[in-house]
Amino acid sequence: MHAAAVESTTVASGLALPTTLVAKLLQIEFRDRTVYQYFGVPAEVHDALMRAHSKGRCFNSLIRGRFDYSLVTNAPSAPS
Template sequence: MQRTPVSSSNLASVGYDRTSQTLEIEFQNRSIYQYFNVPEGVYNELMQAASLGSYFNDCIRGAFSYRKVSR
């Protein structure tokens, strides 16, 4: 999945696959996680958030099933 670099102290890059509704996040520590069944609207809100880290913590972490992809 191709990810877009983002400006965040916590997140390094973010990718999204519309077909599978999979959100992929690379954190600044280089670990990569995939979150499943994430609506496209949540992805769009994340990418437009004033603080991506805060949006992630408030709306994504703990709300979706996930798996660690690397590191």
């Protein structure tokens, strides 16, 4: 299983992780290198994101604000 790199100005990659019958997990890495996990995301939503011409627009309409999520990693800090 691997993350699928996508062409987008917002989303860098998407990964649907193994699921149980109860929880479905979608992990998204954004272009700023932050990684989030979204919980309870149906396979149909993941598929729509991977097929969408505009990944950012699809993310905003189908995922953002609709699923619980957790920040996995922050974007790296700029060197000081």
